Amino acid sequence: MGPRNLFLTNLPESSNDCEDNPTRNRGFSKRGDNDLDPDECMQRTGGLFGSRRPALSGTGNGDTSQSRSGSGSERDSWKSEAEGGESSDTQGPKVTYIPPPPPEDEDSIFAHYQTGINFDKYDTILVEVSGHDAPPAILTFEEANLCQTLNNNIAKAGYTKLTPVQKYSIPIILAGRDLMACAQTGSGKTAAFLLPILAHMMHDGITASRFKELQEPECIIVAPTRELVNQIYLEARKFSFGTCVRAVVIYGGTQLGHSIRQIVQGCNILCATPGRLMDIIGKEKIGLKQIKYLVLDEADRMLDMGFGPEMKKLISCPGMPSKEQRQTLMFSATFPEEIQRLAAEFLKSNYLFVAVGQVGGACRDVQQTVLQVGQFSKREKLVEILRNIGDERTMVFVETKKKADFIATFLCQEKISTTSIHGDREQREREQALGDFRCGKCPVLVATSVAARGLDIENVQHVINFDLPSTIDEYVHRIGRTGRCGNTGRAISFFDLESDNHLAQPLVKVLTDAQQDVPAWLEEIAFSTYIPGFSGSTRGNVFASVDTRKGKSSLNTAGFSSSQAPNPVDDESWD
Numbered sequence: 001m002g003p004r005n006l007f008l009t010n011l012p013e014s015s016n017d018c019e020d021n022p023t024r025n026r027g028f029s030k031r032g033d034n035d036l037d038p039d040e041c042m043q044r045t046g047g048l049f050g051s052r053r054p055a056l057s058g059t060g061n062g063d064t065s066q067s068r069s070g071s072g073s074e075r076d077s078w079k080s081e082a083e084g085g086e087s088s089d090t091q092g093p094k095v096t097y098i099p100p101p102p103p104e105d106e107d108s109i110f111a112h113y114q115t116g117i118n119f120d121k122y123d124t125i126l127v128e129v130s131g132h133d134a135p136p137a138i139l140t141f142e143e144a145n146l147c148q149t150l151n152n153n154i155a156k157a158g159y160t161k162l163t164p165v166q167k168y169s170i171p172i173i174l175a176g177r178d179l180m181a182c183a184q185t186g187s188g189k190t191a192a193f194l195l196p197i198l199a200h201m202m203h204d205g206i207t208a209s210r211f212k213e214l215q216e217p218e219c220i221i222v223a224p225t226r227e228l229v230n231q232i233y234l235e236a237r238k239f240s241f242g243t244c245v246r247a248v249v250i251y252g253g254t255q256l257g258h259s260i261r262q263i264v265q266g267c268n269i270l271c272a273t274p275g276r277l278m279d280i281i282g283k284e285k286i287g288l289k290q291i292k293y294l295v296l297d298e299a300d301r302m303l304d305m306g307f308g309p310e311m312k313k314l315i316s317c318p319g320m321p322s323k324e325q326r327q328t329l330m331f332s333a334t335f336p337e338e339i340q341r342l343a344a345e346f347l348k349s350n351y352l353f354v355a356v357g358q359v360g361g362a363c364r365d366v367q368q369t370v371l372q373v374g375q376f377s378k379r380e381k382l383v384e385i386l387r388n389i390g391d392e393r394t395m396v397f398v399e400t401k402k403k404a405d406f407i408a409t410f411l412c413q414e415k416i417s418t419t420s421i422h423g424d425r426e427q428r429e430r431e432q433a434l435g436d437f438r439c440g441k442c443p444v445l446v447a448t449s450v451a452a453r454g455l456d457i458e459n460v461q462h463v464i465n466f467d468l469p470s471t472i473d474e475y476v477h478r479i480g481r482t483g484r485c486g487n488t489g490r491a492i493s494f495f496d497l498e499s500d501n502h503l504a505q506p507l508v509k510v511l512t513d514a515q516q517d518v519p520a521w522l523e524e525i526a527f528s529t530y531i532p533g534f535s536g537s538t539r540g541n542v543f544a545s546v547d548t549r550k551g552k553s554s555l556n557t558a559g560f561s562s563s564q565a566p567n568p569v570d571d572e573s574w575d
């Protein structure tokens with residue numbers, strides 16, 4: 001195998017507050033004070049595991065091998081990227097990895113970072129709610145009338161104010177309505193669905209318990225990547241702390257038997273990647289009859305051709321309540337119109353659509369810079385930028401798994417502390433890489449799209465698109481790894497005239513909508529490149545700025561409940 005799996009983290013000699021891992025390796029620090037031979041650097045595996053925040057805690061039992069080579073073309077293997085190439089019919093060695101359980105101490109469970117200076121600016125964002133009979137937004141957690149334990153956990157998590165998506169989503173979900181919610185990256189969509197679901201479960205009571213032969217969870221939450229479902233699990237564990245609700249997480253690349261053992265101990269909320277979930281259902285390790293809530297996080301990704309077929313299989317499984325009998329919730333920062341139409345198959349016809357700001361728009365707390373850089377100049381430019389950045393946490397996105405290893409190795413040889421995450425790395429390595437990055441041992445993480453969505457990592461100050469993605473939606477998600485929860489961040493993208501011209505128009509739109517400077521050369525390309533159907537406005541195929549049902553909508557600002565908001569204007573003038 002090429003350097004792909006030999007590539008390792010570079011760790012400074014001195015340890016810091018991260019847990020040491022017996023297989024921890026040494027390597028280069030940015031300051032280059034421990035000059036390991038690059039080859040030796042390549043001989044070591046693993047890295048650090050654990051960080052100030054709870055570690056990943058997937059569970060599972062080796063049922064299927066993990067594809068060690070991306071099947072099909074690199075770009076087409078996005079799904080195998082997310083699942084790490086795992087599927088029940090993949091040949092290869094048995095997966096035996098069992099992630100260690102997350103820390104159980106309260107400090108770790110409630111570890112969180114501070115909201116940023118722009119958190120209060122959320123209240124100025126226009127919110128559009130479309131669909132009929134929408135309950136009014138709430139302005140405070142108290143208005144949600146949650147139980148004391150939940151309120152205690154919210155306070156311990158450092159939440160004092162609701163974000164816009166929470167103000168509108170929580171009452172809608174408490175009212176039992178289906179919901180499609182779009183809000184910018186880093187604006188609290190996870191709590192927006194977890195809190196009302198937990199409130200319902202606490203109020204209505206739960207059935208699944210450790211003493212049941214067959215576990216029948218009340219809630220299933222699916223997301224496209226292992227690291228993201230684990231992150232959602234840790235949030236569910238946080239907010240359900242001290243309650244009888246038990247959350248479990250299962251994902252590919254880990255031993256299946258361990259997943260099963262976790263489930264049989266009691267499973268009310270199951271956080272899962274699609275591949276592992278369908279394995280567990282196929283083996284009848286859970287029943288679906290008690291499902292009350294089905295949540296699709298990064299929903300547009302879950303419904304596209306990558307995971308759409310598996311999602312359709314899921315809702316057709318024996319025992320799965322129909323869309324009329326369950327509550328279905330979909331969340332994402334992007335939601336193209338054609339995907340919205342696909343979503344209708346999963347949602348009750350009277351679902352509500354909440355759009356916080358421009359659907360598909362970038363978070364305005366991210367300062368975006370686009371540089372024209374040809375492919376042969378990218379590495380030099382990357383090193384120049386990273387040397388200027390110093391030790392601030394930076395995610396570098398590349399388009400293929402091979403390139404992730406290559407660039408990470410290259411940076412290693414440039415004595416820049418770097419690690420990598422992509423779908424061909426063992427799950428253990430992926431989790432170690434994330435742990436090294438989270439705790440700052442490796443301030444640079446080179447990643448493919450497997451890390452583009454959802455990951456909430458403290459202090460990511462910079463995102464560099466070494467390669468621009470193929471779609472503008474993925475661009476929005478990638479740069480959203482920084483500038484989260486009112487904090488500011490910076491994104492720098494290398495625009496290659498040979499391959500990125502198709503992105504020029506949507507990129508200009510995203511930059512303009514986010515009040516960013518648009519380079520003249522990019523504008524020129526944008527308006528000299530004709531893309532059928534793109535009118536440069538929100539009505540183009542690029543963004544669905546309104547509910548594609550074109551239903552009745554009310555335009556509110558996040559700072560008001562609908563009763564106080566300015567008179568709703570016709571969504572024609574929305575954009």
Ligand SMILES: Nc1ncnc2c1ncn2[C@@H]1O[C@H](COP(=O)(O)OP(=O)(O)OP(=O)(O)O)[C@@H](O)[C@H]1O
Nearest residue numbers: 159161162163185186187188189190333454456485
């Ligand atoms: N009301 C709140 N007050 C303070 N912090 C919050 C609040 N809601 C969420 N957060 C924090 O903000 C961060 C981002 O939340 P979350 O990951 O749910 O964002 P998101 O909208 O799902 O982002 P993405 O679109 O990238 O998935 C998390 O660290 C979360 O704990």
